[in-house]
Amino acid sequence: MTGTSYRELLLLALPQTVVVLAGLIALALDLSLFRNSTNRVRFSAGAAIACAGSLAAGCCILLSQTHGAIQTFQNGMLLSNPLTHLIQIALLLLAVLTILLSIDSTFTDHIGEYILLILLATAGMMFLVSTEDLLLIFVSLELLSLCLYVLTGFNKHSVHSAEAALKYFLFGGMSAAFLLFGFSYLYGLSGSTNLVRIAAATEGSVMDPLLMVAIVMTVTGFGFKVAAVPFHLWSPDAYEGAPAPAAAFIASASKVASFFIFAQVMVLGFAGTAGNAGWNVRAPGWAPLVAVVAALSLVLGNVAALAQKSVKRLLAYSAIAHAGYMLLAIVSHTQQSIAALLYYVLTYALTTIGAFGVVAVVEHQTGGDKLSDFAGLSRRAPLPSMCMLVFLLSLAGIPPLAGFFGKFYLFSAALAGTTASLSLLWLVILAVAMSAVSLYYYLQVLKRIYVEQPPADAAPIQISILSQIVLCLIAAIIILLGCAPNLLLRLIQNALNAIIA
Amino acid sequence: MVPIAYYLVLSALLFSIGAGAFLIKRNIITVFMSIELMLNAVNLSFVAFAYQWHAIRGQIFVFFVMVVAAAEAAVGLAIIIAVYRTRNTLNVDQIDLMKL
Numbered sequence: 001m002t003g004t005s006y007r008e009l010l011l012l013a014l015p016q017t018v019v020v021l022a023g024l025i026a027l028a029l030d031l032s033l034f035r036n037s038t039n040r041v042r043f044s045a046g047a048a049i050a051c052a053g054s055l056a057a058g059c060c061i062l063l064s065q066t067h068g069a070i071q072t073f074q075n076g077m078l079l080s081n082p083l084t085h086l087i088q089i090a091l092l093l094l095a096v097l098t099i100l101l102s103i104d105s106t107f108t109d110h111i112g113e114y115i116l117l118i119l120l121a122t123a124g125m126m127f128l129v130s131t132e133d134l135l136l137i138f139v140s141l142e143l144l145s146l147c148l149y150v151l152t153g154f155n156k157h158s159v160h161s162a163e164a165a166l167k168y169f170l171f172g173g174m175s176a177a178f179l180l181f182g183f184s185y186l187y188g189l190s191g192s193t194n195l196v197r198i199a200a201a202t203e204g205s206v207m208d209p210l211l212m213v214a215i216v217m218t219v220t221g222f223g224f225k226v227a228a229v230p231f232h233l234w235s236p237d238a239y240e241g242a243p244a245p246a247a248a249f250i251a252s253a254s255k256v257a258s259f260f261i262f263a264q265v266m267v268l269g270f271a272g273t274a275g276n277a278g279w280n281v282r283a284p285g286w287a288p289l290v291a292v293v294a295a296l297s298l299v300l301g302n303v304a305a306l307a308q309k310s311v312k313r314l315l316a317y318s319a320i321a322h323a324g325y326m327l328l329a330i331v332s333h334t335q336q337s338i339a340a341l342l343y344y345v346l347t348y349a350l351t352t353i354g355a356f357g358v359v360a361v362v363e364h365q366t367g368g369d370k371l372s373d374f375a376g377l378s379r380r381a382p383l384p385s386m387c388m389l390v391f392l393l394s395l396a397g398i399p400p401l402a403g404f405f406g407k408f409y410l411f412s413a414a415l416a417g418t419t420a421s422l423s424l425l426w427l428v429i430l431a432v433a434m435s436a437v438s439l440y441y442y443l444q445v446l447k448r449i450y451v452e453q454p455p456a457d458a459a460p461i462q463i464s465i466l467s468q469i470v471l472c473l474i475a476a477i478i479i480l481l482g483c484a485p486n487l488l489l490r491l492i493q494n495a496l497n498a499i500i501a
Numbered sequence: 502m503v504p505i506a507y508y509l510v511l512s513a514l515l516f517s518i519g520a521g522a523f524l525i526k527r528n529i530i531t532v533f534m535s536i537e538l539m540l541n542a543v544n545l546s547f548v549a550f551a552y553q554w555h556a557i558r559g560q561i562f563v564f565f566v567m568v569v570a571a572a573e574a575a576v577g578l579a580i581i582i583a584v585y586r587t588r589n590t591l592n593v594d595q596i597d598l599m600k601l
Contacts, residue, residue: 134562135565138569139565139569150579163584166596170523170529177516177540177543178539181516181546184559185546191556193562236599241599
């Protein structure tokens with residue numbers, strides 16, 4: 001083993017360090033300088049520090065990109081390459097959007113702690129996407145999860161918030177144990193915690209019982225994290241009970257990081273044991289297992305969303321359904337479908353954060369997130385309603401928006417990439433059929449907003465300029481990426497080409 | 502010398518007991534303890550594999566698992582206290598405000 005260069009380590013982990021420092025500064029200033037200020041001033045100051053920190057971290061990433069393209073530390077313990085840079089910048093952007101959208105909220109007086117927890121979770125995610133070692137995957141996943149449990153239970157006045165945090169914590173803790181059990185067997189089979197070496201050691205031994213246990217346990221653990229059926233039970237409760245900005249963060253940024261690492265572990269760590277999920281070329285391995293999970297998520301997510309009365313819960317079931325679409329890309333795991341997965345998860349995260357932003361506005365004014373609370377919203381708040389229209393139609397996959405191109409590219413990549421022609425057709429047909437089902441419940445929400453009359457005593461909804469700007473910005477990005485998907489797609493493909501070359 | 506299979510069987514057994522208790526037990530604290538039991542089962546198999554491979558990395562992994570379990574206990578107990586303050590109960594069957 002080579003000696004450790006701390007200078008190299010610090011340089012590689014500089015963006016994460018900057019993010020953590022910004023969080024600590026925000027906490028310290030909130031507790032000292034702004035102690036007697038109003039909540040609004042404290043939130044604005046904290047958000048400003050967080051934005052400055054994220055911007056600085058983004059600059060660090062961009063600068064390191066110009067230095068040397070691909071660096072690794074301690075055999076893949078910490079990586080720095082164009083792909084990790086891209087995902088890290090996306091995560092920072094999502095964290096900033098979350099913080100900006102929560103400035104108006106009044107669910108807590110502990111503002112410094114709130115900002116710190118979001119930034120710590122962001123740092124955890126940035127470590128998570130820049131490693132190919134089981135040890136750092138586990139530690140950063142737990143850093144992320146522990147922050148998210150606390151954020152879920154952040155509203156101390158709400159009974160639902162505490163209950164949501166408890167359910168999320170218990171299921172999350174169990175999933176961590178499953179994941180670790182799988183990791184321990186992988187270590188036992190290969191004698192290494194590095195994904196590439198594990199793949200080399202396990203190549204071709206699919207029927208080894210220890211490896212089968214490891215595969216099932218790992219898929220179970222990650223299945224909990226990405227909320228795929230049958231490991232989804234925590235997610236509707238967590239989304240419903242959590243404060244809306246925290247739910248937005250769980251649904252967007254942590255989804256991006258979890259899906260990235262799920263794909264990384266499967267594609268790198270189980271490279272030789274994929275098997276095949278095609279209907280005419282079945283072979284044992286992890287792909288058939290993930291295909292079953294994807295099919296279950298598609299069906300149950302979309303069907304259960306039909307019956308929901310709470311919009312946050314509806315978005316949670318829609319998140320389960322979208323997890324099904326993204327798992328489809330992992331099943332086919334070609335370079336093209338991984339590019340499709342990244343495009344899909346990034347645009348999905350943006351859309352979700354916007355949708356939760358509108359829910360937060362409505363919840364703030366009406367005190368609830370039931371479908372009936374959205375009645376006549378277009379007359380009470382025209383601009384957020386327009387944004388919600390864009391977000392929900394994008395989630396449903398209507399053509400000029402980013403969601404349509406994401407689905408289109410993902411399905412065509414899944415069909416084109418497989419060795420035997422069209423062997424994944426069964427799963428793609430299911431996904432297309434289910435996305436038609438999904439249109440119904442998205443339109444249910446839009447019907448309340450645009451067709452129904454507002455309640456007689458309803459006043460126009462007050463919404464701050466900042467929230468309006470942020471929501472319009474997100475909607476504009478989604479329309480732009482739908483009309484010109486190459487802007488993002490080319491970045492993803494270049495990054496993938498760079499690390500494979 | 503004890504063969505490694507014995508350790509693995511014991512570890513799998515402990516893990517199953519933990520998973521079973523997670524599903525059966527009704528007290529939140531006991532459910533939480535069963536998660537800790539599962540983590541310790543994993544620790545046992547890591548140490549056994551590290552011994553088999555004569556590699557230190559598995560033992561290092563165990564230290565990280567222990568530290569993370571401690572952090573998880575801090576957060577978990579705080580959440581359990583928050584639930585108890587609002588509901589006055591530690592029975593999981595009564596934490597049922599949100600359902601499908």
